[in-house]
């Protein structure tokens with residue numbers, strides 16, 4: 001599928017913000033409504049590991065606490081979610097976002113029932129499916145392709161990092177080769193592909209994180225969700241942070257890394273997120289990462305000050321001359337408003 005890339009540079013932006021892409025694509029705001037399809041995760045049920053990723057609060061994935069993901073339940077979740085979102089946003093169209101746990105970890109029949117239920121609501125105009133790269137057998141990708149013939153579908157893979165030692169630290173239960181394999185079988189299909197990436201993983205240097213940026217560029221995602229490693233309650237990471245075993249990134253470090261990461265990200269890649277989020281009563285730290293407007297503001301200020309932009313140093317696109325396109329068009333990037341879409345639900349979202 002050939003996704004349209006809108007002229008974000010011509011609009012005066014410094015990176016290809018999701019909100020800009022969505023407004024051009026749909027002509028109006030399209031908000032994500034979170035759906036719990038009742039799935040669990042092979043990293044929690046013991047299939048590949050026990051306990052889940054170190055940053056994931058996966059208590060809600062236990063079978064006794066989960067909805068069964070039946071048609072009526074999913075329709076009710078969507079109706080409730082839309083009702084809540086409409087108290088905050090003027091919005092008529094929505095993406096059903098299968099968010100918690102691993103949303104391809106079931107039989108094709110069960111997945112068909114869940115995805116099919118979600119699109120019964122006429123306000124749902126797109127699907128997003130969060131999953132792990134080791135949970136997408138070909139018959140599941142074929143099923144997702146079927147849905148992508150009917151409406152836009154995005155599959156979100158948890159990449160996090162290209163470094164296996166970091167994946168081992170986080171108790172991921174798979175190596176980077178799983179993502180390479182998933183991408184080999186996913187590219188060229190009808191759905192779009194998003195990747196989650198985390199900055200500030202223990203032991204990773206600035207250069208290590210830029211190597212992840214280069215690898216993400218090589219793999220060819222349509223969009224990226226980038227955020228710092230942050231800590232929520234009731235996770236193994238909470239104890240590691242409390243004991244000082246793990247240090248969470250400082251604000252300045254994150255921004256410096258994020259600017260360099262974006263410079264290496266190809267210009268056609270939509271940046272869906274530059275920060276993570278968790279409910280106030282679960283959140284441990286770092287405190288700065290809860291202030292999303294400040295992160296956005298400071299990122300823009302740094303991009304401005306350095307007169308740089310997304311893709312400036314991406315492979316095959318390195319350029320030091322000519323200034324930014326915004327200069328050549330006479331528009332000021334600083335005058336553009338960029339606002340990340342706020343997902344319809346909160347919680348550590350690092351699949």
Ligand code: SF4
Nearest residue numbers: 041052053056101351
């Ligand atoms: S972050 Fe994703 S892969 Fe890791 S335990 Fe949680 S649901 Fe499973």
